[in-house]
Amino acid sequence: MLEIYKRIRARREELGISQEELAKRMGYKSRSSINKIEKGENDIPQSKIVAFAQALRTTPEALMGWETSDTSPQSNTPSDPASILLDDEEIRTLARNGLENLPPEQQEKKKAQFKKIMSVVFDEDDDE
Numbered sequence: 001m002l003e004i005y006k007r008i009r010a011r012r013e014e015l016g017i018s019q020e021e022l023a024k025r026m027g028y029k030s031r032s033s034i035n036k037i038e039k040g041e042n043d044i045p046q047s048k049i050v051a052f053a054q055a056l057r058t059t060p061e062a063l064m065g066w067e068t069s070d071t072s073p074q075s076n077t078p079s080d081p082a083s084i085l086l087d088d089e090e091i092r093t094l095a096r097n098g099l100e101n102l103p104p105e106q107q108e109k110k111k112a113q114f115k116k117i118m119s120v121v122f123d124e125d126d127d128e
Contacts, residue, residue, distance in 0.1 A: 008038060025055035026055055
């Protein structure tokens with residue numbers, strides 16, 4: 001059974017994010033903390049396990065190694081992440097067709113939700 005630090009590294013690599021990016025998501029000042037955790041040099045406080053799971057888009061149970069292959073969720077990360085991206089025209093068509101049938105107040109609400117989703121996807125709140 002893998003130790004938690006190995007599962008953290010494996011999941012980070014599976015997602016294709018750097019130690020620096022994970023450090024930002026976790027609120028660490030530099031990647032050195034993540035590096036030490038992944039090497040098993042620093043222990044992870046119990047209070048940080050949920051935060052690591054959220055940052056790595058998984059569950060605390062998966063990080064702890066408590067899930068079996070029968071209960072573990074399938075990875076939502078495609079082998080080629082670019083394959084799920086829509087081009088500009090597809091996005092406009094979906095937005096136009098999806099919004100035009102809604103009342104104006106719901107259209108505004110849906111636009112705000114879409115903007116929030118896009119800000120999360122592109123980590124727009126991580127400005128330095």
